[in-house]
Amino acid sequence: MPELPEVETIRRGIEPHVLGRRIGRVVVRDPRLRWPVQPDLPARLAGRRIEQAARRAKYLVLHLDNGDRLLIHLGMSGRIWVLDPTVAPIKHDHVDIELDSGQLLRFHDPRRFGAVLLWSAGEPHHELLRHLGPEPFDPAFHGDYLFELSRGRSAAVKNFVMDGNVVVGAGNIYAAESLFRAAIRPTRAAGKVTRAEYVELASRIREVLNEAIVRGGTTLRDFAGATGELGYFQQELYVYGREGEPCRRCGTGIRRKVIGQRSSFYCTRCQR
């Protein structure tokens, strides 16, 4: 499932293919995504030039020359491919965006949890982005911020950092890995984690995400179609998906426990 590092990798991958390109025909084969594709989206995209390929949380944000922006979210099974238009569409290829380079952007999403939405120039803030917490690499994100925000919270610290209102990008895998590196047990109440621990955690969240982005970039060096897969970072996981396997630090068997409906992995010895 594409998390923030995967989305950033995809952004970097498609950027050279879309920057400065003018959009031609847009084909919507199935508008039934997480939110329905707006009926007027093809007409409003046609003829627009793409001026910037940005990212906010897990949203790709393509800035257009008329001030409109195209939001693309991959949900959990979404893909974006840069293809030659002669490549025949396959099942779940929901949206094609033709470019004046002769290539096209193809949005593919079996589970349709993703979205392709037009954000009008007239709306300064998009409803889906309004509530989002800071980017992990934003200076506003630091240990003190987590500490202050978490006071009085009874939810598990893992759920707390996975909450997009708190900070974006700490998805299930990266939350688990960050908490391991910070030696914090994911089940702890967020309100009971100390300031010093949050300073460490914020640092580890940035570290883990940065490493994953670097690895993701490696897998897509010969970019043709961003796959949104884990890439080489998968080889460096300390706890995620390693139930029963020995901790890479101390050898203790990694524990799996469901926290807030999500599988969580941690070392009972290293994480307190």
Next chain:
DNA sequence: AGATTCGCCTGAGAGC
């Protein structure tokens, strides 16, 4: 307000 649950989807993998 914060915490929890629900619902949308289909593919992969396990079990039979």
Next chain:
DNA sequence: TGCTCTCAGGCGAATC
């Protein structure tokens, strides 16, 4: 081989 069942999960909405 082929079927059924379970699980996975981003994230807004609804509910507690």
